[in-house]
Amino acid sequence: MKKNFYLFLSLLFVIVAFSGCTGDISEPIQDNADNNITEETTLHNETVPEGYIGIYTVEDFDYLRNSSTGQYILMNDIDMSNIDDWDGINFQGTFDGNNYEIQNYHFENGFFDTTTNAVISNITISANISETTYVRDDGTWTNGVGVLANCITTSYSESAFSKITNIKIKGEIHHTCGTEVGTIAGVVEPGCKTATVTMSNIVNEAKIICEGKYYSVVGGIIGSIVQQNSSDEDFPAFELLNAVNKGNICVKSEEADYSGSKIGGILGEGYGDIRSCDNYGQINIDCPIAKDDEENDGYRKNFICGGIIGANGYYTKGYTKIVGHGHMASINSCANYGSIISDNCEYAGGIIGYTVKDYDLSDCGNFASISGVKAGGIQGGGCYLAPLYNCINTGSINGTNQSGAIICDFFSNAPEPQNCYYLNNGVNCVGVKAAFPNVYSIEENQLADSSVINLGDSWSIDSNGIKLNSTIENSKL
Template identity: 25%
Template structure:
């Protein structure tokens, strides 16, 4: 809710913050005096308190979030908890918690859960209004994954607040940090103050510094005026990775599930599942005095949780409502770290929503697992969890069976061979089972059956290994005769001398394949007994070829360029008909030698008469083409036509036809075209070569369209 231009409203929001802080010392003295009286009463009646605690252990009721407050026979031990760091003070009892007032700038760490049930009205730690919040905390409180439960504040607390704020555990966090803490089953029902929060009233000037991180609060806040927040009423700092399950009731003027209002502060990656009602309210934060702040995105609240009397506040783009079903899906929470910070417990039927991984809302006491029956795998297989089972035991005597989820598993690598231990983790509790990952064996090795290689050459042998994803594809390479061919550890062979040898490849599990290698001597040149032969039709001749060097082992091959005139087989040449051919002798290595062969006809073909001149030429110009026709020349077999746009016929195009008309395509429009036509006859001369007798030219012109 952004109040722009409403100075009276802004002043009303800020009036308590601007109050003179001289009241602070007087109120702190009153508070310490009151707490000293409480401590004395506690010391005198410790036996009574212990008896009450023991009785309550057997009588506590167990609603969903009060299950977390039950104190079992043995203290809950957070599996993620750490030892007390240097420079920190352990908090193990209520008195330890109260002692923070003596040094609010110190560093503290919870070592176990703390029950504040005796802050109820008439309880051992009732200071007249229940719990009196810790003021002006500037140190560090690490909850260590533990929780403080059953905090009660009631009545009119106006005289206890110097700035109009009154929080839950803390009245004010002033440059301090609270992290990893659960505050459960709070019961705050007060009057006389304007700013009320579940964990603290106000977070004072630290701006972008983290002030409240990885905390959650559950319970109820009932007020009839003011600004209320499930975590904090107002903040100038950063509230990050927190969950509120606080039900805000009554009729506050402004309420937010996480923070009542923000002034130059941040709310990041927080979730509210508590109900919020008020005159102006929203699921995450109620309003912003300035409207310009960073880091409020990626906050989510249950869509059915907000009940406003007058309407929603502004800035809804910073807080997204989700249905109950959507809240069970990781993909709905943009920017949330579901590896190290958040998790959704797949086994917990009672709470299927995101909770902090090391500071859980629903805590796990123990787990039992039934390991999957399949324990032996081959490298690269997927872990089969089909018949696995995990039973998770939660606080409150709840237990839920489920199939082991892959997100619970760690400590194994299916790409590595050997025995491995798989760790199953849920709620920080770990159990293990063993598996064995075996190599994928080689089933077969295949090499070419035989190859030819020439002396001094090298060649890489490639083995086909089945299956392709076999673990160990290494091969042992061996030769049967290293004088003929050698092979290295990678399968590269080198020819040494002519002959044959067997190359063998053996896999590590004994699969074998072999290749017969023939080492030959490459031809360097070929000599022929002649390079020109003239034959008449039907005659034969033998070409003799000699490869150099004389010990060459290559084979000679022969071919003819014109088998209609000449055929060749192993050097024997046969003249088929008049004409010309090139006979080539060659080897596979690319060496060759050529011989020209001419075949003469036995009888000469009679030379035909010269054709007469073409007459009656007609040219029609059509779009993009010319249609040329003429009278048939009786003594002409065919016709030759030249077409050009130049008078000297440079760049001419030639056309041939046996018909008495032709269509010339792709004519240049508007250009004058020059045409020449003549008839011609063909025959074979003495040597079998085709020859021609041409008639005289007839010329014409035509302008194209």
């Protein structure tokens, strides 16, 4: 009865007021004098668009549960501080948050449980999660743990897609269970070789505090990406564009007893097109050094960390088995501004910690200090190293075992980095090789000198130094 009353009010409002009001949800206010943008204000749809159902209360989210393929729009902020129980919504439809906020979300896993072929946009979630769990009330397990969603996937149709855009997560998450965790999603699983999950304009401001014995995969935005049925290895089933992580990730483990834990400022582990992403969050890993699991095919058990991506797969001792789930097409125009602090992290890289497949890495920069057992300014190491183009590292690199201003571990048959720069602070370009002909050591007074640094059209350089154009754009998110 209550829900029908709200629906009647919304319909009445459409009839008697602003019924012709349509257009963009967000519009800049224009200054009439010079026609320049002077202030940007977030606007909301004041009426429920045709074909949508308006969501006004927590109880109204039952519409999404009972008709998961419909179209829904949030019509005001929702405060969940007095809600005691929440079952994550399994959803296949369209949900427009209308630039409103879900406030005081405090439950043990995602607002959505699993989304399939869903379009979710324009929502902020403010979370304060004291512990996480992957066990539902009925005893079954979630696939990962997230704030927006535990798992984002598609159906098995080759044309299936999911789209997530204009999302912000705020608050603090205490991660206490050993599964994949990310603020947007714990796990992303495109369901077919040419199905696609796309994400854009994503901001995380939430701090992730990992408190337990072991962790699987932790990402500031996404925990893990698994491309199912990926027989077409040339098709990246995941695309991430314009994502920013501002939340610190703190990991403390008394035991490194999990097979290859991966930590990433943007993505813990996975594949796809990763473009125009920035990490500002500090990553602090306090863990012991673990031994290889001799009884389980020699799986590696140490932590691996990257400012953007932890790793794109895993491997066993002696590389007797290398496992990856899908295709890493590229990491492009990504920058790390957050320090990685760890004495015992096996591999740490400003952009990626470790790679088990080849891919392209271009127009990326690290501007923060990186520490680990083996530490690299752009890449820690890997079974296969990416061709590196137009990259720069200005951060200090501190490997307790080995350091490289661009790459730490380098294989003799790997492609040499091209047109890369690093700040001369006493660390060689590569841990096992002093220099390459197309990698250049620069001094601090040259960082703002365009006659010395020429990284191409994706970069801007002025008296303040060098910065990615995508970072400048992301600052508006």
